[in-house]
Each structure stands twice: as structure tokens, then as C-alpha cells.
């Protein structure tokens with residue numbers, strides 16, 4: 001089946017961290033844009049003659065109940081063609097052509113095991129969608145553990161939301177690993193110095209059959225996490241799920 005291409009109008013742009021912005025898109029041709037939390041959309045950006053060079057995918061960072069609006073969370077890569085287009089050319093009212101939703105990185109229908117969500121940077125996008133979806137629909141669940149890695153405190157995405165969610169969503173907890181800054185005293189209980197890996201290694205050793213790991217981000221983190229979980233900590237592949245950004 002040929003993909004349907006939508007036109008989204010940019011109705012919101014917000015600075016989330018240095019070099020990270022959220023973009024809200026409204027899709028006027030539908031009342032409700034249907035997708036499952038964790039899925040992504042793919043843009044055809046006018047950055048090249050060749051179609052193959054124009055497509056860039058972005059996870060939907062908002063939950064599915066926002067009518068015809070979706071939110072994205074995009075990091076600007078120095079020299080990156082697609083992300084530079086978003087940061088330099090896109091303004092309120094800009095139109096963007098996209099297809100989707102796509103992707104199987106979604107929550108199971110029944111959450112009968114603990115979910116550990118491990119991500120770095122904008123890899124947090126699908127997890128924000130999933131967690132807000134669980135909260136808003138009142139989905140029954142077991143433990144929900146978000147482990148987010150970034151460089152410095154100023155790069156922590158949706159910082160206030162995780163504290164609120166910890167109060168409002170039973171069973172939810174979060175940890176933040178800062179690779180280039182020592183955590184301040186205010187968030188001491190959530191903060192760790194270094195990468196995400198020691199955080200889940202400590203929390204989920206020895207092996208637990210009731211835990212599933214969801215990983216999202218770039219190759220280096222995902223490869224290392226899979227190696228740790230699979231070879232090091234003896235978690236079988238069925239308990240490891242991932243979305244690779246590139």
C-alpha cells in the first residue's frame with residue numbers, strides 16, 4: 001500500500017535544552033492523528049534532489065490523545081542536514097510533509113512485567129509518549145523505571161515532568177546519568193555520574209525474569225547496552241527491545 005503523506009503545520013517551537021527543541025505539528029486534514037505511543041513519523045524535507053537523502057524519521061514525543069497534534073523532540077547536529085533544516089528553516093506556520101505513523105517499538109497490550117526504559121538524549125521521545133499514555137489512560141502496569149543519560153544538568157529533557165510523574169504515576173521512578181558534570185545536591189537521589197550502563201547493571205543484577213528492557217538512542221549506547229544485558233547480565237533477547245536512531 002502506498003504511504004499517505006500528510007501536511008503538518010508547525011504550531012509550537014520550544015527550547016528544551018541547548019541544541020534540543022520540541023516542535024508541535026498540527027495536522028489539519030484529520031481530527032485525530034492515530035498512532036501508538038513509541039511510534040515515529042518520517043519527513044520528506046526539501047534538502048536534496050534525491051528522495052532517499054530527504055527522508056528523516058522522528059519519534060513522536062507526545063501521547064496519542066492530543067487530537068490532531070503531535071510533538072517531536074529533535075537534537076541539532078552540527079552539520080546534520082535534516083536537523084539543521086528543522087533548526088534553521090522551520091518557523092511557526094511552516095509546513096512539513098510527513099508519512100506515518102510507523103514502527104513496532106510500542107508497549108505490549110498487557111503490562112504484566114516491569115519496564116526499564118534506557119535512553120540518551122532525544123532517545124527519551126518514545127518513552128515520554130509511552131509514560132504519559134500509561135498515565136492518561138490509566139493503564140494497569142508493574143514497575144516503570146526510566147534511566148536517562150545526558151552530558152550536563154542543562155541537557156536534561158523534560159526535567160520537571162519526571163518529578164511530577166514520580167508523584168502521580170504509581171510504580172514510576174527515574175534515574176539520570178550525567179556524563180560530563182557532577183550532580184548537584186538538589187537531585188542527589190536521582191543523579192548519577194557517568195553513563196547509563198552502571199545504573200541498570202546495578203539495579204537489575206542478578207537476572208530477573210519479570211523485567212523487560214526498552215532501549216532508544218544511537219548505536220554506541222544501544223550496542224553497549226545490548227552487550228551488557230545479553231552477554232554480561234544473561235538477559236535473553238526476548239526481554240530486550242530497542243529503537244535505533246542511527
Ligand SMILES: Cc1cc2nc3c(=O)[nH]c(=O)nc-3n(C[C@H](O)[C@H](O)[C@H](O)COP(=O)(O)OP(=O)(O)OC[C@H]3O[C@@H](n4cnc5c(N)ncnc54)[C@H](O)[C@@H]3O)c2cc1C
Pocket residue numbers: 040056057058059060073074075077079080081082083084122123125218243244245246
Ligand atoms: C526511527 C527513528 C526515530 C528517530 N527519532 C528521533 C528523535 O525523536 N529525535 C532526534 O533528534 N532524532 C531522531 N532520529 C534521528 C534522525 O532521524 C536523524 O538521523 C538525525 O536528526 C540526524 O539527521 P541529520 O540530517 O541532521 O544528520 P545527517 O546529515 O543525516 O548525518 C549526520 C551524520 O552524523 C551522524 N551523527 C549525527 N549526530 C550523531 C550523534 N549524536 N551520534 C552519533 N552519530 C551522529 C549521523 O549518523 C550521520 O552520519 C530518529 C531516527 C530513527 C531511525
